[in-house]
Amino acid sequence: MSxxxxxxxxxxxxxxxxxxxxxxxxxxxxxxxxxVLREVELLVQIEFAQAENIEKIEQKRLxxxxxxxxxxxxxxxxxxxxxxxxxxxxxxxxxxxxxxxDKLMEEHRLIxxxxxxxxxxxxxxxxxxxxxxxxxxxxxxxSTLRQH
Amino acid sequence: MLLKKRQRDDVEIEGSSMAxxxxxxxxxxxxxxxxxxxxxxxxxxxxxxxxVEPPPIHERNMxxxxxxxxxxxxxxxxxxxxPEVKDRVINFIDNPxxxxxxxxxxxxxxxxxxxxxxxxxxxxxxxxxEVVGAYRELRNTASMDRFGIPYNALEDNSIQQExxxxxxxxxxxxxxxxEG
Numbered sequence: 001m002s003x004x005x006x007x008x009x010x011x012x013x014x015x016x017x018x019x020x021x022x023x024x025x026x027x028x029x030x031x032x033x034x035x036v037l038r039e040v041e042l043l044v045q046i047e048f049a050q051a052e053n054i055e056k057i058e059q060k061r062l063x064x065x066x067x068x069x070x071x072x073x074x075x076x077x078x079x080x081x082x083x084x085x086x087x088x089x090x091x092x093x094x095x096x097x098x099x100x101x102d103k104l105m106e107e108h109r110l111i112x113x114x115x116x117x118x119x120x121x122x123x124x125x126x127x128x129x130x131x132x133x134x135x136x137x138x139x140x141x142x143s144t145l146r147q148h
Numbered sequence: 149m150l151l152k153k154r155q156r157d158d159v160e161i162e163g164s165s166m167a168x169x170x171x172x173x174x175x176x177x178x179x180x181x182x183x184x185x186x187x188x189x190x191x192x193x194x195x196x197x198x199x200v201e202p203p204p205i206h207e208r209n210m211x212x213x214x215x216x217x218x219x220x221x222x223x224x225x226x227x228x229x230x231p232e233v234k235d236r237v238i239n240f241i242d243n244p245x246x247x248x249x250x251x252x253x254x255x256x257x258x259x260x261x262x263x264x265x266x267x268x269x270x271x272x273x274x275x276x277x278e279v280v281g282a283y284r285e286l287r288n289t290a291s292m293d294r295f296g297i298p299y300n301a302l303e304d305n306s307i308q309q310e311x312x313x314x315x316x317x318x319x320x321x322x323x324x325x326x327e328g
């Protein structure tokens with residue numbers, strides 16, 4: 001009995017924890033860098049289409065999103081297909097031109113990512129595309145998921 | 149007086165709770181992080197035409213793809229199923245048999261896409277996927293032949309990549325929407 005006690009009493013076995021904050025900070029900084037805070041609250045329902053031949057957009061800061069899908073009404077019901085840019089639904093299609101033109105002036109290499117619900121009709125996408133052409137934002141990207 | 153001050157020098161800030169604070173922040177960022185990469189099919193829209201007429205394209209160099217309101221795909225007015233589109237497009241661009249109805253050379257080939265207002269979006273995407281896939285396959289083959297590595301493995305903006313892109317320029321044109 002006394003033998004055991006002696007052993008544990010004489011040696012200091014604690015792991016040095018002085019470097020712990022540094023390690024944690026490193027992890028913290030990593031996650032801070034890769035984090036993209038959820039930018040908008042979606043007012044439309046979007047189920048992505050799937051495709052095989054897709055590319056990644058590496059530079060996220062160049063991307064501006066346009067959401068097209070059925071409007072989310074209360075109680076899980078869906079309304080008509082609407083267009084959302086940033087936090088607002090667009091009532092007047094002609095307004096898209098000005099919004100996108102302003103964005104293009106801020107960032108000349110702007111890529112417009114169209115996040116369109118897979119069940120929508122293409123007509124509304126055509127309208128948006130026409131406005132984009134008028135605004136001069138010609139680089140677009142149809143957001144799709146990888147097909148499995 | 150002086151002596152007293154010196155004695156207080158060894159007062160330290162307690163640093164042991166630093167780890168806890170950092171942990172808290174770390175957990176916050178862990179929770180809110182979404183490491184999802186944006187993926188999609190990239191395309192460049194044609195600019196709004198000026199008054200100047202664009203140079204005419206020979207009929208044989210243009211492959212017209214129409215996706216109608218019922219989601220049917222028509223290649224040069226021939227109904228085609230989605231999985232067939234890729235091979236038809238490859239055949240059109242490359243034209244290995246020098247068919248006088250298909251493109252003169254890959255550099256001249258233009259794929260023109262037309263839709264109607266009621267075209268289902270997912271059919272459009274499936275069709276576009278096939279067309280992009282056709283270009284990808286052609287570029288891949290050319291890259292394997294010339295450099296022995298797949299097109300994806302080529303460095304971005306390298307001379308090799310530009311060569312392949314010049315060989316098979318991706319000329320997808322969105323046709324002007326018709327009214328109504």
